[in-house]
Every structure is written in C-alpha cells, then in structure tokens.
Amino acid sequence: MTSLIPLTRRRLLGVGAATIGLGAVGLRPAVAQNAEVALQLSWLHSVQFAGSYIAQQQGYWENEGLKVSLNTGGPNAPVEPPVVAGTALMGISAADYASAAVAQGAPFRIVAVAMKRNPFAIASLPANPVQRPADLVGKRIGMAVANTPVLRALCALNDVDIAGIEIVPTQYDAAPLVNGQVDCLLCWATDLPVAMAIQGIDSTTMLMADYGYAVHSQAYIVTEDSIANRRAEIVGLLRGEVQGWEDYNADTAAAAALTVAMFPDAGLDLATQEEQARRLRPLMFPYGDETRFGWFTDDSVAANIETLALLDRGANADLWDRSLLEEAYAG
Amino acid sequence: MSARTLLAILSALGALALWQALFMLNSDSLVIAGPVDVARWLTANAGLVGRAARTTVLAALWGFVWGNLAAILMAAFVVVLPRTERFMSFAALVIFCLPLVATGPILRVLFGAGAGPQITLAALAVYFTTYLTLVVGLRAVPQAWSDLARLYGRGPLTELFVIRARASVPYLLAGLQIAAPAAVLGAMVGEFTGAERGLGVLTLRAMRSLDVVATWGIASVAAAVSMLAYLAIGALSRLRGQGPPVLILSAGTQAARVPVWERAAMAVGVTIALLLVWQIAMDAFALSRFFAKRPGDVWAYLAEPAARRTLLTALWETLIWTVPGYVAGLMLGAGLAAVVTLLPGARALVLPLSVTLRSVPIITTAPLLVLALGRGATGTISIVAVMIFFPAFVACLHGLTQTPGQVRDVFASYGAGRLRLLVSAQIPAMLPAFFASARMAVPAALLAVTTTEWLATGRGIGTLMALTASTSDYNMLWSAVVVVALVAVTAYLLVEAAERWVLSRYAAEQVR
Numbered sequence: 001m002t003s004l005i006p007l008t009r010r011r012l013l014g015v016g017a018a019t020i021g022l023g024a025v026g027l028r029p030a031v032a033q034n035a036e037v038a039l040q041l042s043w044l045h046s047v048q049f050a051g052s053y054i055a056q057q058q059g060y061w062e063n064e065g066l067k068v069s070l071n072t073g074g075p076n077a078p079v080e081p082p083v084v085a086g087t088a089l090m091g092i093s094a095a096d097y098a099s100a101a102v103a104q105g106a107p108f109r110i111v112a113v114a115m116k117r118n119p120f121a122i123a124s125l126p127a128n129p130v131q132r133p134a135d136l137v138g139k140r141i142g143m144a145v146a147n148t149p150v151l152r153a154l155c156a157l158n159d160v161d162i163a164g165i166e167i168v169p170t171q172y173d174a175a176p177l178v179n180g181q182v183d184c185l186l187c188w189a190t191d192l193p194v195a196m197a198i199q200g201i202d203s204t205t206m207l208m209a210d211y212g213y214a215v216h217s218q219a220y221i222v223t224e225d226s227i228a229n230r231r232a233e234i235v236g237l238l239r240g241e242v243q244g245w246e247d248y249n250a251d252t253a254a255a256a257a258l259t260v261a262m263f264p265d266a267g268l269d270l271a272t273q274e275e276q277a278r279r280l281r282p283l284m285f286p287y288g289d290e291t292r293f294g295w296f297t298d299d300s301v302a303a304n305i306e307t308l309a310l311l312d313r314g315a316n317a318d319l320w321d322r323s324l325l326e327e328a329y330a331g
Numbered sequence: 332m333s334a335r336t337l338l339a340i341l342s343a344l345g346a347l348a349l350w351q352a353l354f355m356l357n358s359d360s361l362v363i364a365g366p367v368d369v370a371r372w373l374t375a376n377a378g379l380v381g382r383a384a385r386t387t388v389l390a391a392l393w394g395f396v397w398g399n400l401a402a403i404l405m406a407a408f409v410v411v412l413p414r415t416e417r418f419m420s421f422a423a424l425v426i427f428c429l430p431l432v433a434t435g436p437i438l439r440v441l442f443g444a445g446a447g448p449q450i451t452l453a454a455l456a457v458y459f460t461t462y463l464t465l466v467v468g469l470r471a472v473p474q475a476w477s478d479l480a481r482l483y484g485r486g487p488l489t490e491l492f493v494i495r496a497r498a499s500v501p502y503l504l505a506g507l508q509i510a511a512p513a514a515v516l517g518a519m520v521g522e523f524t525g526a527e528r529g530l531g532v533l534t535l536r537a538m539r540s541l542d543v544v545a546t547w548g549i550a551s552v553a554a555a556v557s558m559l560a561y562l563a564i565g566a567l568s569r570l571r572g573q574g575p576p577v578l579i580l581s582a583g584t585q586a587a588r589v590p591v592w593e594r595a596a597m598a599v600g601v602t603i604a605l606l607l608v609w610q611i612a613m614d615a616f617a618l619s620r621f622f623a624k625r626p627g628d629v630w631a632y633l634a635e636p637a638a639r640r641t642l643l644t645a646l647w648e649t650l651i652w653t654v655p656g657y658v659a660g661l662m663l664g665a666g667l668a669a670v671v672t673l674l675p676g677a678r679a680l681v682l683p684l685s686v687t688l689r690s691v692p693i694i695t696t697a698p699l700l701v702l703a704l705g706r707g708a709t710g711t712i713s714i715v716a717v718m719i720f721f722p723a724f725v726a727c728l729h730g731l732t733q734t735p736g737q738v739r740d741v742f743a744s745y746g747a748g749r750l751r752l753l754v755s756a757q758i759p760a761m762l763p764a765f766f767a768s769a770r771m772a773v774p775a776a777l778l779a780v781t782t783t784e785w786l787a788t789g790r791g792i793g794t795l796m797a798l799t800a801s802t803s804d805y806n807m808l809w810s811a812v813v814v815v816a817l818v819a820v821t822a823y824l825l826v827e828a829a830e831r832w833v834l835s836r837y838a839a840e841q842v843r
C-alpha cells in the first residue's frame with residue numbers, strides 16, 4: 001500500500017511538469033531562435049576584442065539568431081583545447097599556433113583573420129634604439145624563451161646572425177627594459193609600448209611585419225567538423241564580427257569606451273584602451289584591397305606559408321578556408 | 332600582555348620600514364612601490380579592489396573547505412587502514428605535482444566559464460600539506476592510550492574518533508594555517524585559466540601596464556587576506572587553550588623491516604593503479620586526446636629517442652637547481668622557526684613577510700628577486716627557497732611547541748637556558764613535523780623550479796612545458812608531467828627513508 005503514495009506524487013509531478021511544459025511552449029519561439037555558441041578569446045578582456053563587444057551590444061548576433069558568450073582567455077587558457085573539445089565553436093588563435101596544433105592532430109581551419117599584419121615588435125628606448133633588424137646585433141633582448149623561433153625567423157628574413165643577440169628570459173613586462181636589465185623587448189606593438197607611453201616613457205617600436213614577418217594573428221579558428229555541421233552558425237558569428245569591427249574601424253574611441261564600460265571589474269584604464277585601439281587599427285585594416293575586416297588574400301596566405309616554414313611549421317594553403325567569410329559578406 | 336602588544340606594534344612598524352627602505356633602494360626600477368603610494372592607490376580604487384577581492388576570497392574559501400575536507404577524509408582513511416597509505420600518499424603526491432599548464436585547459440574544458448577551475452586549484456593547493464600534517468598528528472598518540480583502547484576491545488574507528496582525533500588537533504591547525512595562504516594563491520593562479528574578475532586578473536593587468544603601484548597594492552590585499560586567515564586560525568588554536576600537557580609519546584623501538592620483494596611488489600601495484608586512475612578519469616570525462624594525453628600516448632611518444640633526449644637534457648638542467656633550492660628552502664623554514672622560538676619579538680617581523688611571500692603570485696615578487704639577485708644560481712635558488720619555505724616554517728613552529736611537558740620540567744629544574752632547551756628538547760620534538768614538511772616540500776620544490784625556469788632562466792623542464800602554449804605539443808607536456816612525478820616520488824621515498832631512520836630513534840609512534 002505504501003507504494004500508492006509515491007505513485008500519486010509522481011503522477012502529480014508529471015502533471016505539474018506537463019503544465020510547465022505547456023507554459024514554456026508559449027515562450028519557446030523567442031528563445032529557441034537563438035542558438036547558443038561560444039567564442040573563445042585569446043586573452044583577458046580588452047579593446048583587442050572590441051569588435052565582438054560591439055556585435056554583442058548592438059545585437060548583431062541576435063539578428064543572426066545567435067546567443068554568443070565571449071569566454072575570457074588568460075596566460076594558462078590556451079584557445080585550442082576548448083575549440084577541439086567543442087566547448088567553444090570558434091576560437092581566436094594565430095597562424096603559427098593553429099598550424100602547430102594541426103601538426104599535433106587538431107583539425108583546425110582559419111576562417112577569418114583579424115590582424116593581417118602581425119603585432120610582434122621589438123621595443124627599445126630612444127637612447128639605445130632598435131630601428132631595423134641589423135641593430136639587434138650586440139643587444140640584450142628580453143623575451144619568453146618560447147618565442148625564440150620568432151626571433152630566429154626575423155633574423156633569417158633579414159640576414160642577421162642570431163648568435164650576435166643575447167636572449168634574456170623575462171616575464172612579459174616592460175620593467176626589465178625600463179630598469180636597464182635588457183636593451184630591447186620582444187612584445188606586441190599594442191601593449192607594452194602603450195603601457196610605457198601611458199607611464200610617460202618614450203619608446204621606439206620596430207614592427208616585425210615591416211621586415212617580412214608575415215604571420216596572421218588574431219585568426220579565427222574552427223574545426224573541420226564544425227564547418228561541416230554548424231556552417232550556418234559560423235557564418236552568422238562571422239557576420240556579427242564583421243559588423244562589429246566595421247563600427248570599431250569607424251570610431252576606435254567609442255570602441256574603447258564601450259570596452260571599459262562593459263567590464264568594470266577588469267581594471268581597464270580608458271586612456272590605455274584608447275591608445276591600444278588606435279594602434280591596433282592599422283594592423284587590422286591596412287590599406288588596399290585587404291581593408292575589409294577578416295579578409296585574407298591568396299598572396300598573404302603564400303607569404304604566411306613562407307614565414308611559417310622559417311618557424312619550422314610546415315603549413316599549406318589548406319589551413320585557410322575563406323568560403324565561410326565569403327558567405328558572410330554575401331549576406 | 333601590554334608589553335607583547337607594544338612589541339607587536341613595533342615589529343609591524345619595522346616591517347613597514349623595511350618595505351619603505353626596499354622601495355627607496357629600488358625606486359627607479361619599476362619593480363617595487365612604497366607603502367604610502369600603495370595606500371593611496373588602494374583608497375582611490377577601493378571599489379574595484381573590493382569586488383576583485385570578494386571574488387578571489389570566495390573561490391579561495393570554497394577551495395579551502397573542499398581541499399581540507401578531502402585531506403581529512405584521506406588522512407582518517409589511511410590511519411584506519413594503514414595498508415592504503417602507500418597508494419593514497421603517492422596518488423596525492425602525483426596529483427599535487429601536476430603543473431598548471433597541464434591542468435588549466437582540462438579544468439576550463441570541464442567547468443566552462445565560471446569559478447570552477449579557481450576553486451579546484453585552490454583545493455589542490457591545500458589538500459596535500461593538510462593531509463601530510465594530519466597523518467602525523469593522528470599518529471602522535473601515546474602508545475599506552477592505543478593499548479588501553481585495544482584492551483577494552485575497541486577497534487580502530489573508536490581509536491580514531493576518541494584518541495587520535497583529539498591528539499591531531501594541534502597538527503590539523505598547523506595544516507590549516509599552512510593552507511590559508513596557499514588557498515588564496517591557488518585561487519589567484521586559477522584565474523590565469525581565463526576569469527572575468529579577481530585579484531589574479533588585476534595582477535596580470537597591472538603588470539602589463541607597468542603599473543607598479545597597482546601590482547603591489549593588489550599583492551598587499553592578497554597578503555592581508557591571507558594574514559587575517561592565518562591569524563584567525565592561530566587564534567582558534569589559542570582558544571583551544573593549552574590543552575592537555577604534551578606527553579612523551581613512545582619509547583624508541585626498532586621498526587619492523589618490510590622485505591624488499593614486498594616493497595617492490597607494492598611499488599608496481601601502486602604504479603599500475605595510478606596509471607589506471609589516469610586513463611579512466613580522462614576516458615570518463617571523454618576528454619579529447621588532443622590535449623588530454625593517456626598513458627599509452629606518453630609511452631608511444633617516449634619510444635622516440637629524440638623526444639627522450641630532449642626530455643632528459645631538460646630534466647638534468649632542472650635537477651641541478653632543484654636540490655640546492657630544496658635544501659635552502661627547508662633550512663630557511665626550520666631556521667626561521669628556531670629564530671622565532673628563541674626571539675619571540677621577531678615573530679611580527681617574520682610572519683607578515685612569510686605570509687606575503689606565500690600568498691602573492693611569484694610573478695609579482697620574482698622581478699624584485701631577479702633584479703636583486705640576478706638570473707644565475709643565486710637568484711634561481713633564492714626564488715625556489717622563497718617559494719617553498721613557508722610550509723616548513725609553520726610546521727616546524729608548531730612542532731617546536733610539541734615538546735613534552737615532563738622534558739620541559741626537567742630542563743627548567745636544571746635552570747637550562749632557551750638555546751639549550753631548543754637544541755636538546757624542542758628540536759627533537761619538532762622532528763616529526765620537520766620531516767612532514769620535508770616531504771611536502773618535495774613536490775613544492777619541483778613546482779617552484781619549473782615556475783622559475785619559465786620566469787627567469789628559460790631552461791629545463793619548466794620551459795619545455797611552457798612551450799606547449801604555442802606549440803600544442805601536449806605529448807611533450809604529459810611526458811614532462813610523468814617525469815616530474817617520477818622524480819617527486821623518488822625524492823619522496825628518499826626523504827621517507829631518512830625519516831624512518833631518524834624517527835625510529837626520536838618518535839617511534841610515527842614509524843609503522
């Protein structure tokens with residue numbers, strides 16, 4: 001007899017659930033339209049991803065039927081694992097990282113490139129400047145040892161003997177340059193030099209892209225499986241990105257202001273973000289036919305393959321797939 | 332009491348003065364900010380720092396709770412079923428050895444966005460030290476008491492709850508004191524795996540912006556939180572009162588020798604069990620083979636001579652720094668504990684510094700140490716020592732107070748001085764705690780060296796593992812993890828052998 005009570009209760013629960021279900025049916029369409037996808041960012045929130053924030057805030061993705069979560073990155077948050085695992089549909093990587101991951105068995109394709117010109121630079125102080133690769137000889141360079149191949153490629157491209165450069169392993173921080181432990185730093189043109197500028201320290205920046213270092217950075221990667229099965233979502237995601245970054249290109253100051261406003265807990269400084277946004281723009285929107293956001297030409301792919309070979313990364317043109325971006329632009 | 336308060340205030344002022352002096356010596360270097368600037372920055376950014384601190388402290392608190400709970404259960408289990416100790420200790424040791432480069436991506440994929448990885452890493456940062464300290468405490472029971480329980484026909488469970496649990500309280504409190512700053516650090520470092528907010532996030536931001544004042548401001552908050560937790564747990568142990576007088580626990584006995592073949596069989600069994608746990612855990616969560624390598628993958632990878640050579644070269648570079656760093660850290664911890672016991676006034680000077688060094692991520696303090704000591708042997712060994720001395724310091728400090736009352740009385744009646752008491756009575760009484768800390772320092776030293784290699788020297792296994800971030804070479808990463816774990820286990824066994832030899836003379840109740 002005791003079994004009667006749980007039975008009744010279960011039936012009651014069943015009825016209740018059915019009622020709730022009915023109620024939900026009425027609400028459904030509005031919710032169901034928005035497929036949930038995640039974009040894995042490559043670093044902490046900053047203006048570096050402002051186009052995505054604009055897309056989020058302006059509802060560009062909502063128009064595509066997408067509900068996008070922007071997952072933060074960090075020093076111990078590599079982009080490739082969540083994309084392989086499927087926790088993120090798309091990730092922001094780079095041509096060198098992506099080709100290395102492909103060599104390790106990850107089925108990635110690059111579908112769009114935000115930074116067509118690589119942001120790596122050599123920063124130095126005006127009193128002892130590095131203005132061209134030949135100036136590196138006899139200098140102490142502060143960098144992560146992991147980036148040695150980058151320096152080696154730069155040297156190979158410009159006939160500089162790397163043996164003449166002293167590599168000092170440092171944290172990613174401008175302090176060793178400012179306090180004279182090193183003569184120059186290998187860093188992004190858009191972060192440590194900006195930090196020095198904000199602190200009132202002049203610096204000289206030599207952009208490696210000006211000396212033949214062609215590696216697509218902030219490149220959007222997806223898996224081959226996603227291209228086959230979730231193509232529409234990827235195209236929608238890219239379309240929102242394109243719209244967001246076009247707005248960014250039109251007004252970088254507004255993009256910086258939005259970034260600071262959206263992430264009050266991230267400790268962002270408006271002046272720093274504005275300056276970063278200003279310096280990021282020419283890397284993302286260089287002049288010529290490449291000015292459309294995310295677009296990459298076959299020539300730039302060929303140049304990338306050459307530089308990647310110098311980095312001991314065997315990549316071929318199959319790594320890149322522009323068809324999804326073409327669909328996004330076809331609208 | 333008022334004299335003590337005065338002394339504490341004077342020492343705190345001394346610590347501040349030391350900070351200010353360090354700042355003035357290095358003011359142009361952009362690696363340290365002074366206390367005045369820091370206070371001003373904290374006032375101006377109180378809201379931001381408050382929100383970040385709340386996030387980090389909450390994660391640290393949950394990690395502290397879960398990690399210590401796990402440690403208590405494990406320790407109780409091991410004491411009731413001594414045969415499981417081998418497996419439990421080595422599993423605990425190996426998991427503690429896992430570097431953030433390997434665990435970060437896995438935790439993020441498992442938990443998604445949110446505080447999951449931060450809490451897990453905080454828990455992982457505390458469970459091992461608490462477990463080791465507590466096992467020692469649960470064994471610190473007079474032989475006569477256990478005999479009494481057995482005479483009454485009671486089993487190991489009664490013995491655990493009635494006798495051992497009470498005897499272990501001072502050790503548990505020591506373990507919790509060690510754990511408090513470690514939990515804060517674990518939560519901060521956990522934020523490096525991709526978090527929206529928190530003290531770790533702010534630290535990264537401040538360092539990249541060359542904002543030294545902010546960097547040190549955040550570090551002070553982390554240190555202050557840890558210090559409060561440390562002092563609160565300390566107050567808890569005083570609340571307990573003096574408790575029963577500490578007794579002489581056991582007369583020395585010759586420990587039974589386990590035959591060699593049995594030890595070998597046990598080692599093989601434990602290894603197979605750990606490999607199974609590894610394989611099954613990764614399969615159970617269906618983790619992608621791309622970044623979550625299985626034992627088979629590592630085996631196949633290490634079959635290539637080139638891979639083996641790279642790994643062994645790096646291992647050698649790592650080991651030549653680890654051993655001196657380990658010894659230096661251990662001696663620094665035990666030495667400071669002795670100094671504080673001899674000169675109680677030094678406590679307020681030593682303690683803030685110790686807790687700070689333990690609770691602030693090494694990326695904040697390393698630039699200062701590297702600037703002062705260079706990237707060579709001195710600098711590297713110092714950084715390692717600084718990263719590992721804290722558990723030894725706290726464990727020894729508590730161990731020194733475990734001197735049996737009868738022994739103290741004898742010394743007092745002969746009018747022996749403090750130094751005499753320290754050398755002849757307190758240090759022998761401290762030995763179980765010292766060896767527990769020597770065992771917990773093994774994986775800590777390896778983690779410290781690999782971190783230092785990544786931050787300052789650019790050599791060794793640490794650099795090899797850091798390379799994974801750009802190369803996705805997870806085979807190399809997991810092979811390095813295996814090698815580091817093997818080294819840790821070997822070193823642990825060596826320390827344990829020394830411990831058995833010493834403790835069979837000084838604290839036979841610890842030797843099974």
